[in-house]
Amino acid sequence: EPEVTQTPSHQVTQMGQEVILRCVPISNHLYFYWYRQILGQKVEFLVSFYNNEISEKSEIFDDQFSVERPDGSNFTLKIRSTKLEDSAMYFCASSESGRNEQFFGPGTRLTVL
Amino acid sequence: RKEVEQDPGPFNVPEGATVAFNCTYSNSASQSFFWYRQDCRKEPKLLMSVYSSGNEDGRFTAQLNRASQYISLLIRDSKLSDSATYLCVVRGGNNRKLIWGLGTSLAVNP
Numbered sequence: 001e002p003e004v005t006q007t008p009s010h011q012v013t014q015m016g017q018e019v020i021l022r023c024v025p026i027s028n029h030l031y032f033y034w035y036r037q038i039l040g041q042k043v044e045f046l047v048s049f050y051n052n053e054i055s056e057k058s059e060i061f062d063d064q065f066s067v068e069r070p071d072g073s074n075f076t077l078k079i080r081s082t083k084l085e086d087s088a089m090y091f092c093a094s095s096e097s098g099r100n101e102q103f104f105g106p107g108t109r110l111t112v113l
Numbered sequence: 114r115k116e117v118e119q120d121p122g123p124f125n126v127p128e129g130a131t132v133a134f135n136c137t138y139s140n141s142a143s144q145s146f147f148w149y150r151q152d153c154r155k156e157p158k159l160l161m162s163v164y165s166s167g168n169e170d171g172r173f174t175a176q177l178n179r180a181s182q183y184i185s186l187l188i189r190d191s192k193l194s195d196s197a198t199y200l201c202v203v204r205g206g207n208n209r210k211l212i213w214g215l216g217t218s219l220a221v222n223p
Contacts, residue, residue, distance in 0.1 A: 033210075033211075035211075041215070042200075042213045042214065042215045042216065043157060043200070043211075043213040044213070045210040045211060045212070045213075048210060056210055058210070089154070091156055091157070099144075099145065099204075101147065101159050101162060102159075102211060103159065104156040104157050104158065105156060106155070106156050107155075107156050109154075
């Protein structure tokens, strides 16, 4: 069964450093998403991406964040200058269309020290 | 009113019990509804979509009440492996983003 994959599974970084989280969505899916979940809190939408551009983003997704699809398979989330409060689980998801169910990767646990 | 609201629980039930979760949502224009399951420190996994007519998948039954803006999930004959957090998820009218409830924690005991 096809699945969304994410690397790394755990990333530890110093405050102020840049991190890039990587995702490989399901191959025939056209819509890609990033969500985050701070420990003990609810899942929060960050951004959706379609046709090589951002289709929607939340207020969390400020200028420190960017997304890219550098090739035909990877979808990345970059945080330019990490803050302590960026520590969370980051989930990538993909869907066939904008209205279909979204399937999630296993997540990257980001720890900012 | 929160966008998506759930009773966080925890619900502690014995094996074989029937348990029901409710969820309310604030945006009457919401179009799509889902139940996801999340195990501790894992990714959410789609349990089932919720259709206007209601739908059933084995031991799981989901219902949607648009007039009252709530969604329910019924689990019959609960198993130990059903222990998890159940997340109510709603998508707005023109939005693709999913809005998540905090989740309801279920512990099924032997």
